[in-house]
Amino acid sequence: MKPAFKVWFESDGSHLFGHGTIELLKQILEKGNLVEATKAMKISYRHAWGLIKEAEKRIGEPLVETHKGGEFGGGGTKLTKRSLILIRQYSRIDNVLKETIEDQNIWEGLFIKISARNRIKGKVISVSKGPVAASVKIKIEVPAVITALITREAVEDLDIKEGDHVAAVVKSTEVMVSTEN
Numbered sequence: 001m002k003p004a005f006k007v008w009f010e011s012d013g014s015h016l017f018g019h020g021t022i023e024l025l026k027q028i029l030e031k032g033n034l035v036e037a038t039k040a041m042k043i044s045y046r047h048a049w050g051l052i053k054e055a056e057k058r059i060g061e062p063l064v065e066t067h068k069g070g071e072f073g074g075g076g077t078k079l080t081k082r083s084l085i086l087i088r089q090y091s092r093i094d095n096v097l098k099e100t101i102e103d104q105n106i107w108e109g110l111f112i113k114i115s116a117r118n119r120i121k122g123k124v125i126s127v128s129k130g131p132v133a134a135s136v137k138i139k140i141e142v143p144a145v146i147t148a149l150i151t152r153e154a155v156e157d158l159d160i161k162e163g164d165h166v167a168a169v170v171k172s173t174e175v176m177v178s179t180e181n
Contacts, residue, residue, distance in 0.1 A: 003101050009059075024037060032076055032077070034066075119167045120167065125139050136150060146168055167179075
């Protein structure tokens with residue numbers, strides 16, 4: 001299991017459009033016309049045209065320019081400058097969020113943003129796992145030993161073993177354990 005997200009544009013709390021419309025615009029850019037874009041996305045021409053018209057109505061400006069072909073075809077769909085800007089903005093936001101979700105260091109940092117005055121560094125001298133909770137004895141530098149009662153899951157997630165260097169985090173009602181990394 002992993003976190004997921006959806007990105008869309010909105011204005012004043014109202015949905016404008018999201019991934020589907022952006023993908024359609026990207027396909028139009030790549031294929032050069034709406035017919036080929038709809039084939040690539042496996043959606044109907046009518047549905048694609050509806051997405052574009054609805055998005056244009058919501059933002060109040062055109063996203064595509066169309067031109068008809070002659071006797072031998074040659075028609076096409078061209079993206080407006082605004083469409084190109086929206087594709088870049090959407091892609092940039094989407095990529096940053098994807099990178100953030102995949103970067104475990106960012107997540108760990110978010111969950112362990114604790115001030116230094118509440119941290120006591122020490123060495124684990126024993127770990128006793130019960131069915132739900134675990135007791136971790138930590139020798140601190142003073143010298144003294146403290147015991148932190150934490151969940152078994154936390155011990156396993158942090159892979160805490162005897163001999164590990166950890167930081168005990170003192171909260172108002174409990175002592176928690178984090179790795180020093």
